[in-house]
Amino acid sequence: MTTTMMTNPGGDAARTLALANLPAALDLAVFEVTGPGFVGHPVGALPAWLGLPAGIPVDLCDQYPMLELFLPGLDVWEGESDVWTETDSTGQDRYLQAVAALSEGRRFLVLKSLPADLHRLQQSDHDVQIQKEKIERLSRELERATQAKSDFLARMSHEIRTPLNAIIGMADVLSATDLTAEQKRCVEVSQRNGVALLELINDILDLAKVESGKVELEQVGLDLRDVIARALEVVELRATRKGLWLRRNIADGVPVHLQGDPNRLRQILINLLGNSIKFTHQGGIEILVEQDPADRTPGRLRFGVRDTGIGIPPEKLDSVFENFTQADTSTTRQYGGTGLGLSISRQLVELMGGRIWVESTVGQGSTFYFTANLVVPEGLPASGPDAVAEQQPVAPPSVTSQPLTGMRILMADDSEDNRFLILSYLKRRGCVIDIAENGAEAVELFRRNSYDAVLMDVEMPVMDGFMATREIRSLEKAENRKATPVLALTAHAFADMAQRGANSGFTETLTKPIRNTTLLEALARYAPAEPQMPPPAQDKILVTIDEDMADVVPGYLDKRRAEVSLYRQALATGDFSAIRNLGHKMKGTGSGYGFEELTALGAALEKAAASQQSEEIAVKLDELTRYLGSVELEYRKA
Amino acid sequence: MLKKKICLLGSFGVGKTSLVARFVHSMFSDKYHTTVGVKIDKKTFPLNGEEVTLMIWDMAGEEDGAPVKLNQVRDAAGYLLVMDGTRSKTLEVARSIQQRVENEIGNQPFILLVNKVDLRSEWEIPEATWDELRAAGWTILETSAKTGDHVEEAFLGLTTRIIQAGDDDDDDD
Numbered sequence: 001m002t003t004t005m006m007t008n009p010g011g012d013a014a015r016t017l018a019l020a021n022l023p024a025a026l027d028l029a030v031f032e033v034t035g036p037g038f039v040g041h042p043v044g045a046l047p048a049w050l051g052l053p054a055g056i057p058v059d060l061c062d063q064y065p066m067l068e069l070f071l072p073g074l075d076v077w078e079g080e081s082d083v084w085t086e087t088d089s090t091g092q093d094r095y096l097q098a099v100a101a102l103s104e105g106r107r108f109l110v111l112k113s114l115p116a117d118l119h120r121l122q123q124s125d126h127d128v129q130i131q132k133e134k135i136e137r138l139s140r141e142l143e144r145a146t147q148a149k150s151d152f153l154a155r156m157s158h159e160i161r162t163p164l165n166a167i168i169g170m171a172d173v174l175s176a177t178d179l180t181a182e183q184k185r186c187v188e189v190s191q192r193n194g195v196a197l198l199e200l201i202n203d204i205l206d207l208a209k210v211e212s213g214k215v216e217l218e219q220v221g222l223d224l225r226d227v228i229a230r231a232l233e234v235v236e237l238r239a240t241r242k243g244l245w246l247r248r249n250i251a252d253g254v255p256v257h258l259q260g261d262p263n264r265l266r267q268i269l270i271n272l273l274g275n276s277i278k279f280t281h282q283g284g285i286e287i288l289v290e291q292d293p294a295d296r297t298p299g300r301l302r303f304g305v306r307d308t309g310i311g312i313p314p315e316k317l318d319s320v321f322e323n324f325t326q327a328d329t330s331t332t333r334q335y336g337g338t339g340l341g342l343s344i345s346r347q348l349v350e351l352m353g354g355r356i357w358v359e360s361t362v363g364q365g366s367t368f369y370f371t372a373n374l375v376v377p378e379g380l381p382a383s384g385p386d387a388v389a390e391q392q393p394v395a396p397p398s399v400t401s402q403p404l405t406g407m408r409i410l411m412a413d414d415s416e417d418n419r420f421l422i423l424s425y426l427k428r429r430g431c432v433i434d435i436a437e438n439g440a441e442a443v444e445l446f447r448r449n450s451y452d453a454v455l456m457d458v459e460m461p462v463m464d465g466f467m468a469t470r471e472i473r474s475l476e477k478a479e480n481r482k483a484t485p486v487l488a489l490t491a492h493a494f495a496d497m498a499q500r501g502a503n504s505g506f507t508e509t510l511t512k513p514i515r516n517t518t519l520l521e522a523l524a525r526y527a528p529a530e531p532q533m534p535p536p537a538q539d540k541i542l543v544t545i546d547e548d549m550a551d552v553v554p555g556y557l558d559k560r561r562a563e564v565s566l567y568r569q570a571l572a573t574g575d576f577s578a579i580r581n582l583g584h585k586m587k588g589t590g591s592g593y594g595f596e597e598l599t600a601l602g603a604a605l606e607k608a609a610a611s612q613q614s615e616e617i618a619v620k621l622d623e624l625t626r627y628l629g630s631v632e633l634e635y636r637k638a
Numbered sequence: 639m640l641k642k643k644i645c646l647l648g649s650f651g652v653g654k655t656s657l658v659a660r661f662v663h664s665m666f667s668d669k670y671h672t673t674v675g676v677k678i679d680k681k682t683f684p685l686n687g688e689e690v691t692l693m694i695w696d697m698a699g700e701e702d703g704a705p706v707k708l709n710q711v712r713d714a715a716g717y718l719l720v721m722d723g724t725r726s727k728t729l730e731v732a733r734s735i736q737q738r739v740e741n742e743i744g745n746q747p748f749i750l751l752v753n754k755v756d757l758r759s760e761w762e763i764p765e766a767t768w769d770e771l772r773a774a775g776w777t778i779l780e781t782s783a784k785t786g787d788h789v790e791e792a793f794l795g796l797t798t799r800i801i802q803a804g805d806d807d808d809d810d811d
Contacts, residue, residue, distance in 0.1 A: 065680075066675075066676065069712075084677065119672050122672050126650045126670070130670075133727055137726070140762065
């Protein structure tokens, strides 16, 4: 040993020095803790970053307050502290952790420095989270702004439509009076521009709704022929004035009873038809419907609106579907229109899962195509007896000349202008009108009288149209009165208005400004089934019943008459079980009241509903309507 | 000399460390640097003629899966709850922390700091929410570590309330 020591005189000293420097080399600070407090005596060299003088005892808790939590809490001198951050002697943050270790009864405390990139992962996670929250906030802000815009539009829509209602309506009224040629021309200019302004407002509102995602498509039963006929009705007058023919062509095998949004489908067709009429000066326009050649899924249809118009140059074909775009900037001046119709159509078509495009040859005409996903209801064949190929010119019936003789109407509107306008429209139509200036008055009049229809303004003082209609509905229920059609008149064009109206019990909602023809058509739909004027004698069906039934039979017939609209609604929505129930009930009661015919019709309707024969149901309903309209009672003594 | 421990608590990224840096070192950096564990700073200042040393525990922000360590709050005399006015979620975190801390250490004084008032145009919390919190007895200060707005008031205000609460305790004794 001595020899060894002699031969290697610096060995132990070097080893001792190495051991003394080891903790610092390992980036550790080691203290031995002695005595009652937490005074630490450095063991060996301390890492330079600690910034503590070597060899001098340190009050650990005073130096590192984090240890105040850790050290007094130790039951035995063993364990790890929480991590904490300490700024080192160079100003850098270090992540430290203390380890208490017991060795041969001696208490040691080791401070270790954790990797400097410890925070990185956490930091990037936080950065991502903060960005995400920021995006969410911006999206909420955007949503609020969109909502504000939408509310503003709804408000403006109301504010603009109400006076426009009066302007266009008065022009209509004026045009029906005796006018000189010059006066007539002035009125026409006023009417035409009023209508143009209204179209522009409607288009802007529609576009705003579609763009803000406020349009939700309905999914209800629809008859394709009906949708097309009603679209053609709207443009028929314009086509006739230009001497253009209108045709529809539904290909063989295309199902006509479908589910989808009939109103939006009609809106697209009207836009395309209107566009075609505008740019066609001779010939005509044809609506084509066929299975989408590119997609054989049942209900996937391709619609075409083909015209013999001026056509569109190839370089403009793509841009015609953009906002405020017509093929030529001079076109707007020449042809008018807002340039929004095709853009709205494109967005609606996309909502229906389809696409829209145009094929055109300058000088020969254009065909606007669009595809849409409609649903073929279960239980109905994809194609069937109702799906025969049709090609026919269209001559929609006109109802505007229909008298409303004897029809009893209750009108509630707080605006004197509007009341005057509607009275002007209905003048000489033979109907009887009671007037209320607010909802409360309307309810009171309704309580005392019975009406064939109610025209209900929505925004009124004292009691609004929603509340008044709810009161009317509960009154009907309480007094077991049949449901009276309530037609809401509103200048709010937004869809939720219709929804709120439906919830309140509106039968349908008419948007102001209301045109003469629209109002008359709507009222004609609710003109009483039994003629108010005696029908021609040959149409009467005389039924003799026992005199002791005289108190109940008229009420029974009234109920059946009221049920006709329920049948028709059920047929429109494909609710065959409702039709079956109604038919079954009528079958069971008709002959008991003396009406064999009603029992027979009830049975026929029940049977047709059981096998979901829509056509047959429609035929039987027409028979039922005719019968109920013609039946006349004669009493025989018991 | 009085020595008091206070904690800064809240969601991550709301500006707790920046508030401490502004108060203790009169410094501000726009760069976000997440706090690991806890960082303890000390500041001594006179208050009402008495020297006070605040031990300021700037605690790592709460995040999903890493709640505030309540053992570190245990002997705090009061706390600053910090939220970011531009992030409504951080108010929910602050409310939740306050509940847990109160369960842990009782009714110690605290102030809610709605930080980043320099970005007030981006705040989205409705006025009614502040009214509701004030009605529940909360003290709320709108701060900005960036501009220094109300930062001193926040720390001195909390300290004053801590001392006040201590005096009340003495009165009770």
